[in-house]
Amino acid sequence: MASFFVLLLLFIIHFYPATCQMLAAYPWIEGEWRLLHRSIGISAMHMQLLKNNKVVIFDRTDFGSSNISLPGGRCRYDPNDRVLKKDCTAHSILYDVRTNRFRALTVQTDTWCSSGAVLPDGTLVQTGGYNDGDHVIRVLVPCGGINCDWVEFPRSLSRRRWYASNQILPDGRIIIVGGRAQFNYEFYPGNSHSSSKSIWLKFLQETKDEHENNLYPFLHLLPDGNLFIFANTRSIIFNYKRNHVVREFPAIPGGDPRNYPSSGSSVLLPIDENAPVVPEIMICGGATRTAFQLEKRRVFPRACSTCGRLKITNQEPAWNMENMPMQRVMSDMLILPDGDLIIINGARSGTAGWESARNPVTRPLIYKPNEKTGTRFSVMAAASRPRLYHSTAVLLTDGRVLVGGSNPHIYYNFTGVDYPTDLSLESFSPPYLSPAYDRLRPRIIRTYEIIRYKKSFSLTFTVQKFLKKSVVSVRIVAPSFNTHSFSMNQRMVVLKGAPPVSRVGSNDYRVVATGPSTPEIAPPGYYLLFLVHAGIPSSGMWVKIQ
Incomplete structure (x- = not known):
């Protein structure tokens, strides 16, 4: 039964991409x-x-x-x-x-x-x-x-x-x-x-x-x-x-x-x-x-x-x-x-x-x-x-x-x-x-390892099926110290983007984002950077905010 639903999801994504964010x-x-x-x-x-x-x-x-x-x-x-x-x-x-x-x-x-x-x-x-x-x-x-x-x-x-x-x-x-x-x-x-x-x-x-x-x-x-x-x-x-x-x-x-x-x-x-x-x-x-x-x-x-x-x-x-x-x-x-x-x-x-x-x-x-x-x-x-x-x-x-x-x-x-x-x-x-989202899942190819406050940077990613009307966002997550039901230092910042996304290859795209505005928004240090396409996140990569 589970495999049937996966096949159904793949069919919907291929023929009705506008509905993918609802899945x-x-x-x-x-x-x-x-x-x-x-x-x-x-x-x-x-x-x-x-x-x-x-x-x-x-x-x-x-x-x-x-x-x-x-x-x-x-x-x-x-x-x-x-x-x-x-x-x-x-x-x-x-x-x-x-x-x-x-x-x-x-x-x-x-x-x-x-x-x-x-x-x-x-x-x-x-x-x-x-x-x-x-x-x-x-x-x-x-x-x-x-x-x-x-x-x-x-x-x-x-x-x-x-x-x-x-x-x-x-x-x-x-x-x-x-x-x-x-x-x-x-x-x-x-x-x-x-x-x-x-x-x-x-x-x-x-x-x-x-x-x-x-x-x-x-x-x-x-x-x-x-x-x-x-x-x-x-x-x-x-x-x-x-x-x-x-x-x-x-x-x-x-x-x-x-x-x-x-x-x-x-x-x-x-x-x-x-x-x-x-x-x-x-x-x-x-x-x-x-x-x-x-x-x-x-x-x-x-x-x-x-x-x-x-x-x-x-x-x-x-x-x-x-x-x-x-x-x-x-x-x-x-x-x-x-x-x-x-x-x-x-x-x-x-x-x-x-x-x-x-x-x-x-x-x-x-x-x-x-x-x-x-x-x-x-x-x-x-x-x-x-x-x-x-x-x-x-x-x-x-x-x-x-x-x-x-x-x-x-x-x-x-x-x-x-x-x-x-x-x-x-x-x-x-x-x-879920494997049903693999075609929509972006993969970061290249970006800067050091991101500076208020400075623009580019990020190149690849995705099998890019949805032109979908929202693409770049965000950073501070990994937390977790104990006793509280995750200390946890925070996410959705970075300023500069649309539109530009195509640079058959399945490759580039987006420009801007580093956090202030250290109060995101204290200096190491964060996981994710790119989200059509509601589906990439794997994270480590960047240093400074």
């Missing part, structure tokens, strides 16, 4: 799951794609042995570890997307519930964690060979950063906000007057609950250079240069918190430089306000099904609410190359925490931000395994979504439980990767 809405196109590894040895609590198409994956170090040994007889000696003082297993790996292979990395201190961001040169800076790791900064340079590994700098953070959030800034620094009982922020690298100090942020204290929970606050860099910060139900625009709250918004309707442990998810919707920039935040899902307390009595209330969108520059901003097809907590929300969102992983009831959720949601959702309310959500194909607490997802260069993790237990537990610890790695291919 993604057809219900039989639900994407495809593929198992990559039954075990990578660790449960993927944190993920980051690097510019060399390798994914850094790591867990925590304080639960005992993992299922992958450190190579060469190496061991980690940690007198502060609460389970193993001598541990000869790895708690981090480097996964090679191209070869589908992985190797062990060495983490010396505990990375549990930590955060991260990528510097303009492509180096991953990873901050904080638990116990002996809570003041540590770790760096990993995108490199090859067996000597490529983590480098750690103890006592480098001014405060304990456990459940903090990071954001890369226009000047290339990283701001690190919050953490458990930390109502302050700091920078990396620090400047002369803040390198060893944290800066008080009253908003974080005001928004904590009775358990001091407003953890992993949602943090987005806005096009004007200020920050959007959301904690539990409240949100502000924050000028970090002056330590000043510029504006506070109405609380999200419903009264239910959205940050950990309620664990909703948040994105800054794609920024389109071809129109007046109207920054808009979207927040979806999460546990109800009472879920964290009810779980202690083994009661698991249904999660929230609502999403809220907020245009922050409106004169009287208000949350525009809509419902997902099902309740979701602990889901991950990613921007796809075509500008749609995917909401993946999670559960229908309960909250984040050990043994604290039930009813896994195995079907991802695709959300189309520019469609009419009521028609934006599509339900995708079901995964074969649940992804609950401590699961992750990141976008890959070829447009797939890499998914791993799920360990709702204090230790690795594979038997006698409803939801065993999951060490597998799999990918989800959204509908735009």
Whole structure:
């Protein structure tokens, strides 16, 4: 039956090309799951794609042995570890997307519930964690060979950063906000007057609950250079240069918190430089306000099904609410190359925490931000395994979504439980990767590896069937640091285009685009550049914005 529909789609594309952009809405196109590894040895609590198409994956170090040994007889000696003082297993790996292979990395201190961001040169800076790791900064340079590994700098953070959030800034620094009982922020690298100090942020204290929970606050860099910060139900625009709250918004309707442990998810919707920039935040899902307390009595209330969108520059901003097809907590929300969102992983009831959720949601959702309310959500194909607490997802260069993790237990537990610890790695291919679209799929032949602000550049691509009336756009995506349902530093910018597209060969075409307007629109660094033709994206290629 599936092959019949593929043939039907090919027929429609060939003889009725004007309808091709509607095909993604057809219900039989639900994407495809593929198992990559039954075990990578660790449960993927944190993920980051690097510019060399390798994914850094790591867990925590304080639960005992993992299922992958450190190579060469190496061991980690940690007198502060609460389970193993001598541990000869790895708690981090480097996964090679191209070869589908992985190797062990060495983490010396505990990375549990930590955060991260990528510097303009492509180096991953990873901050904080638990116990002996809570003041540590770790760096990993995108490199090859067996000597490529983590480098750690103890006592480098001014405060304990456990459940903090990071954001890369226009000047290339990283701001690190919050953490458990930390109502302050700091920078990396620090400047002369803040390198060893944290800066008080009253908003974080005001928004904590009775358990001091407003953890992993949602943090987005806005096009004007200020920050959007959301904690539990409240949100502000924050000028970090002056330590000043510029504006506070109405609380999200419903009264239910959205940050950990309620664990909703948040994105800054794609920024389109071809129109007046109207920054808009979207927040979806999460546990109800009472879920964290009810779980202690083994009661698991249904999660929230609502999403809220907020245009922050409106004169009287208000949350525009809509419902997902099902309740979701602990889901991950990613921007796809075509500008749609995917909401993946999670559960229908309960909250984040050990043994604290039930009813896994195995079907991802695709959300189309520019469609009419009521028609934006599509339900995708079901995964074969649940992804609950401590699961992750990141976008890959070829447009797939890499998914791993799920360990709702204090230790690795594979038997006698409803939801065993999951060490597998799999990918989800959204509908735009269907073979039915191969004739419409553009392939980038040539473009600049360095794109400069406000400077035009050309991009040459090939496509089997070019639709003259279709929209062709060039966009950049900043790969995110994903953990605990929040993808830090995630953003998409649709670059200014200069139509029309010119033909330079039998199936080859050239389009001109312009680099981002400002570092506030797109901070300097490495991005994935995609070209979208008739709603179908190319594979991405790495470019450096500077």
